[in-house]
Amino acid sequence: MITRRLARPLSQSSSSAWVCPACIGSPFAPRQAAASILPQTRRQQPQQRRSIHHVPPLTYDATFQQDGIPNFISKYGYKIAWTEYQALMVQKLNELTAGEPYEHSLTKDLAIQFARDPMSASLFNHASMAHNNHYFFSTLSTHPSKLDNHPSLKQSLISTFGSIETLQMTMLDTASAMFGPGFVWLIWARDLDIVGTRRGGWRILTTYLAGTPYVEAGYRQQGIDTNTNNASSQSAYRGPISNNVGYMGQYTKANMDKAKLPPGGTNAQPVLCVNTWEHVWLRDYGISGKRAFLSDWWDTVDWGAVEQIAPKESKGPAQFIRY
Amino acid sequence: MVQKLNDLTAGTPEENSTAHALSLTYSRQPNMSSLFNHASMAHNNHFFFEALSPSPPPISNSLTTQLNQDFGSLETLKQTMLSTANAMFGPGFVWLVKAKPSSNATVQSQEQRFRVLCTYLAGSPYAGAHWRQQGTDMNTVANQTAGAFGAFSVGGQRDAALAPGGTGVSPVLCVNTWEHVWLRDWGIFRKRNFVERWWECVDWGVVEARVPKTQGLRGRPFI
Numbered sequence: 180m181i182t183r184r185l186a187r188p189l190s191q192s193s194s195s196a197w198v199c200p201a202c203i204g205s206p207f208a209p210r211q212a213a214a215s216i217l218p219q220t221r222r223q224q225p226q227q228r229r230s231i232h233h234v235p236p237l238t239y240d241a242t243f244q245q246d247g248i249p250n251f252i253s254k255y256g257y258k259i260a261w262t263e264y265q266a267l268m269v270q271k272l273n274e275l276t277a278g279e280p281y282e283h284s285l286t287k288d289l290a291i292q293f294a295r296d297p298m299s300a301s302l303f304n305h306a307s308m309a310h311n312n313h314y315f316f317s318t319l320s321t322h323p324s325k326l327d328n329h330p331s332l333k334q335s336l337i338s339t340f341g342s343i344e345t346l347q348m349t350m351l352d353t354a355s356a357m358f359g360p361g362f363v364w365l366i367w368a369r370d371l372d373i374v375g376t377r378r379g380g381w382r383i384l385t386t387y388l389a390g391t392p393y394v395e396a397g398y399r400q401q402g403i404d405t406n407t408n409n410a411s412s413q414s415a416y417r418g419p420i421s422n423n424v425g426y427m428g429q430y431t432k433a434n435m436d437k438a439k440l441p442p443g444g445t446n447a448q449p450v451l452c453v454n455t456w457e458h459v460w461l462r463d464y465g466i467s468g469k470r471a472f473l474s475d476w477w478d479t480v481d482w483g484a485v486e487q488i489a490p491k492e493s494k495g496p497a498q499f500i501r502y
Numbered sequence: 503m504v505q506k507l508n509d510l511t512a513g514t515p516e517e518n519s520t521a522h523a524l525s526l527t528y529s530r531q532p533n534m535s536s537l538f539n540h541a542s543m544a545h546n547n548h549f550f551f552e553a554l555s556p557s558p559p560p561i562s563n564s565l566t567t568q569l570n571q572d573f574g575s576l577e578t579l580k581q582t583m584l585s586t587a588n589a590m591f592g593p594g595f596v597w598l599v600k601a602k603p604s605s606n607a608t609v610q611s612q613e614q615r616f617r618v619l620c621t622y623l624a625g626s627p628y629a630g631a632h633w634r635q636q637g638t639d640m641n642t643v644a645n646q647t648a649g650a651f652g653a654f655s656v657g658g659q660r661d662a663a664l665a666p667g668g669t670g671v672s673p674v675l676c677v678n679t680w681e682h683v684w685l686r687d688w689g690i691f692r693k694r695n696f697v698e699r700w701w702e703c704v705d706w707g708v709v710e711a712r713v714p715k716t717q718g719l720r721g722r723p724f725i
Contacts, residue, residue, distance in 0.1 A: 263690045304591040358539040359623040360592060360681075388592035388622075457593075457681040458690060466682055 230273040231282050234265045235313055239321050248319050251479040256463040261316055264458060268309040275302045286310035287393065294396035308389040311362050315454040317484060324483035331494040332486045339381040349383055350453065351473045360456035361387035367493040369446040378492055384447075394447045450489045451480065503544040510537045521545040522628075529631035542631075543624040546595050550678040555705035565710045572616040580701055582618050583677065587697045593680035594622035600713060602670045614670075614714070629671045674712040675704065 237243065244262065247254040272289075276282040281289060289306035293299040326333050326343060333343065340346040346365075354363040364386065369379040384392050453476050460472035486494070507524075511517040516524060524541035528534040566576060573579040579598070587596045600614045621627055677700050684696035 259685070259690055267690060301589070301591065308591075356536070358536065358543075458685055461682055461685055 230269075231276065232269045232272045232286075232309075234262070234269050237261070237316055239319075242321050248479060249321060251319070251475050252459070253463050256459070259462060260454075260456075260459040261312070265309065265312055268305050268312065271301070271305045272309060275305065286313070290391045291393055291396045294391055304389040307391045311386075311389065311391070311452065312454060314449065315362070315452050318451055318481050318488075319479055320481040320484065323479055323481035326482040329482050329486045329494075332482065332489060335494050336381060346383075347477055351470075351477060353383060353385055354453055354455050354473050355470050357385055357387070357455060359387060361385060361390065362392070362452045362454055364392045364449045365451040366392055366447045366449045367490055369448070369490075369492075379490075381493070382447075384449075392447060392449045392452075448488075448490050448493075450493075451485050503540050503547065506540045507537075507544060510540065521548070525626050526628060526630045529626055539624040542626045546621075546624065546626070546676065547678060549673065550595070550676050553675055553705050553708045554700075554703050555708075556703070558703060558705040559707060561706035562710055565706060565713070568713070569616060579616075579618070584694070584697045584701065586618060586620050587677055587679050588694045590620055590622070590679060592622060594620060594625065595627075595676045595678055596620045597627045597673045598675040598709075599627055600672045600674060614672075616674075619671075627671055627673050627676075672712070672714045675709045 240261075243252075243257045244254060247257050252260065272286070276284075276289070281292065284292070286306045286309045290303060290310055293303040293306070296303070326336075336343060336346055340349070350363055350365065357363070362385070364384040366382050366384055367379055368382045386392055453473065455469070455473075460469060464472045507521065508517075511519070511524070516527075519527075521541040521544040525538055525545055528538040528541070531538070561576070569576060569579055573582070583596050583598065590596070597619045599617050599619055601617050602614045619627055677697060679693070679697070684693060688696040
């Protein structure tokens, strides 16, 4: 077990109104957040040091604190899952990054940088968890927009999953089957389809605990989660094969190379996730209520927020290119 | 846990097996991961609650002596277990086990020692559940024995029933750090307080009863 000596005593840090830069420029962050990305422009006492990381403001935080997330999480549950838990993550993150060259890095960058460094496991966990938890809450709102209001996104999802019902059932069943806390992600994976229908495709991904969905973080040593697959879906997942043959299809060289990459292709953009950690649903749904929690979550997703995050090429129907 | 376990084993030959036996059988079968998880979790959770008492008697001198031998002091053991539990990111268990080093070590070091070990989620501490070290070669004749030591000795063959080179691990105590155990009573910030309070509720009588008895001179008799 590795204990870390702090670069400076905690008593010298004080909170500031720093905002996670992931919120800058996003539609659901207050405008004045932009100023605080540059702490050098503020006057600082030499003795006092500001804490760099702070709980990022959510657009609907004030309402959520008062009334909870409607039809989903009570204000008590919200307090545990966001206000307190995120504060805990941020506090640990400040402790672990104080005085280091990466103390200003975004949580996403920290997660990618330290994912493969076992000596920095604690830093990775807290950064990744802070990032994932923020992602989860940023797609929830007081008046969520239904998917029907976003036809191009809806059409794109149907192209991959066959129907929205299938997407819903797949995500919820996957989350339900996972043993232990984690996240289930809907991601847009670029450069997957060599035949070039859409230069990418939707995928569902699971991560346990504080795992990160970003492919750049490193190779997923286990391609599938056997908790959420059965014998036939497991056999469909191929291990590495050595020869290649043909011009198109799964046995071409290009596609074989892709098969060696982690699932998700060369570039993965997460657009939606559900947080299945117990502290999120235990208070409002009870120990046997995980499935009900997941159903309610699906009805509460703000597809407007999802559409804003989704990359441009992911919205719209498939276009077939002749070779 | 029990409900899921019943669902998963109903109608199979295993429906009457103990949770512990199920967890050992299926720990290495990815297709049966759900069954393993629920069986192992049921067993671990039970193990945790069995050693709790509302007003535990003080720890006995013999157990204190044994623990001091391997940890220096009870305080060190306590801080090790608590700090491990606190540092783990995500739910799991921290175990106090009595373990034997691998069978190809020298005789003197065959004696069992107390150790602290942690498992995440529904992980199992039992050596029978997984393969630790690569020691003895399993590809030998099964039923004959030869010699006092080595792969073909009685001891070697017994160890071969475990994973190759696997150690004998006997858990005697664990703390369950899943959130549902402490979230309600302690809140999200006070996991450390929960674990500290747990230490004061441990029934050391139960723990001592679980410690496996060693024969003779703390290990195998030397021939």
